[in-house]
Amino acid sequence: MNKIKLGILGGGGDSLIGILHRVASNMYDRYQIVGGVFNPNYEENLKFADKIGVDTDRVYIDFDTFIEEEIKKSSEERIEVVSVLTPNFLHFPMAKKLLENGFHVICEKPLTTSYKEAIELETLQKKHNAIFAVTYTYTGYPMVRHMKHLIASGALGEIQKTDVQYYQGWINPVIHDPEIRKTVWRLDPKKAGISSCIGDIGTHAFQMTEYLTGMEVKYVLSDLNMLYDDNELDLDGTILIRFSEKVKGVIRASQIATGEENGLTVAIYGKKGAFKWEQENPNILYHITDDEPKRIIKPGHAYVSEVAADGTKLPGGHPEGIFDAMGNIYKGVAKALRDEKAFDGEYPTMNDGVRGMLFIEKVVESHKNGNIWLSLERK
Numbered sequence: 001m002n003k004i005k006l007g008i009l010g011g012g013g014d015s016l017i018g019i020l021h022r023v024a025s026n027m028y029d030r031y032q033i034v035g036g037v038f039n040p041n042y043e044e045n046l047k048f049a050d051k052i053g054v055d056t057d058r059v060y061i062d063f064d065t066f067i068e069e070e071i072k073k074s075s076e077e078r079i080e081v082v083s084v085l086t087p088n089f090l091h092f093p094m095a096k097k098l099l100e101n102g103f104h105v106i107c108e109k110p111l112t113t114s115y116k117e118a119i120e121l122e123t124l125q126k127k128h129n130a131i132f133a134v135t136y137t138y139t140g141y142p143m144v145r146h147m148k149h150l151i152a153s154g155a156l157g158e159i160q161k162t163d164v165q166y167y168q169g170w171i172n173p174v175i176h177d178p179e180i181r182k183t184v185w186r187l188d189p190k191k192a193g194i195s196s197c198i199g200d201i202g203t204h205a206f207q208m209t210e211y212l213t214g215m216e217v218k219y220v221l222s223d224l225n226m227l228y229d230d231n232e233l234d235l236d237g238t239i240l241i242r243f244s245e246k247v248k249g250v251i252r253a254s255q256i257a258t259g260e261e262n263g264l265t266v267a268i269y270g271k272k273g274a275f276k277w278e279q280e281n282p283n284i285l286y287h288i289t290d291d292e293p294k295r296i297i298k299p300g301h302a303y304v305s306e307v308a309a310d311g312t313k314l315p316g317g318h319p320e321g322i323f324d325a326m327g328n329i330y331k332g333v334a335k336a337l338r339d340e341k342a343f344d345g346e347y348p349t350m351n352d353g354v355r356g357m358l359f360i361e362k363v364v365e366s367h368k369n370g371n372i373w374l375s376l377e378r379k
Contacts, residue, residue, distance in 0.1 A: 003032040011085035012038030027327030030334035092117040099124040104131040111353030113193030118357040128240040136355035140325030143285040146308035156270025162249030163267040164205040168255035196233035202253035224367040307343040
């Protein structure tokens with residue numbers, strides 16, 4: 001098989017995001033990492049490339065040199081798709097230049113630091129007919145995909161309520177020391193954008209809500225917490241969401257939920273029943289109804305949907321986790337790049353990224369204006 005030539009920007013050293021993307025890209029033997037800029041320090045960049053077995057001839061001193069040198073190469077030789085794993089403020093300028101120069105893009109979320117920038121990228125992506133994925137990782141889990149399939153098939157009947165929570169506690173040990181929190185880039189508006197908690201994990205909960213239900217949130221009302229007057233960005237938030245006058249829900253996100261690790265939990269309630277799923281126990285999907293005992297659904301069995309089976313690599317009883325979820329997203333992008341048959345929602349698209357930025361901006365605006373309802377209608 002002719003492997004897809006992959007370039008990577010950022011993610012060097014012991015970066016969790018870097019490890020996650022590199023492992024995921026290798027999972028189905030569809031990609032070959034051939035170059036990139038892993039670290040802003042060129043010497044460290046070269047050392048890291050050598051460590052992971054990437055030819056240092058394709059490891060560049062900076063992003064501009066990466067573009068300049070790669071576009072000189074023939075279409076058979078040049079990097080085809082680039083993963084952008086840098087801090088938020090670099091997503092837009094890098095993705096913009098990549099699209100303008102004919103590359104496909106896999107970008108970490110949030111897509112940009114503003115809705116305006118997101119719209120500009122969307123326009124470029126359409127102009128250049130590029131594949132563009134935004135890595136909302138959790139949609140890659142087989143049980144999440146199976147839940148989406150079942151909901152679309154009518155297993156719950158009409159949706160009545162959604163409740164998606166994403167609680168972490170990692171900022172709690174650093175937020176109470178003014179000097180330490182100055183060193184955290186996610187708390188720096190110049191690097192993170194207008195939001196910390198909602199921009200980092202709240203956007204996951206929002207995207208998951210729309211992904212599973214197949215519906216778009218129409219209005220939001222938010223209440224955020226910065227905890228300290230000299231801390232500019234949110235650390236915690238509760239957002240009421242409205243799909244319609246009769247279908248509503250809630251998104252809760254926190255980075256100061258003391259003791260929590262990566263507590264993304266999902267509950268979707270319909271007329272006929274409900275589904276519940278927890279990211280920290282991702283191989284179990286609960287199906288509950290009024291008139292039957294709770295059902296447990298697991299991957300690796302004959303009863304799961306084709307889309308769930310396609311993203312499951314091991315027999316039942318063998319746990320799969322976050323690396324596998326991201327690997328399924330990379331697999332979906334590979335199918336798109338090679339124009340292969342794919343299932344609906346195999347990778348989060350530009351639209352997910354754009355709506356994510358609209359959500360972040362309106363949530364922040366709602367809070368600042370006294371916790372008011374605001375429309376998520378795209379303009």
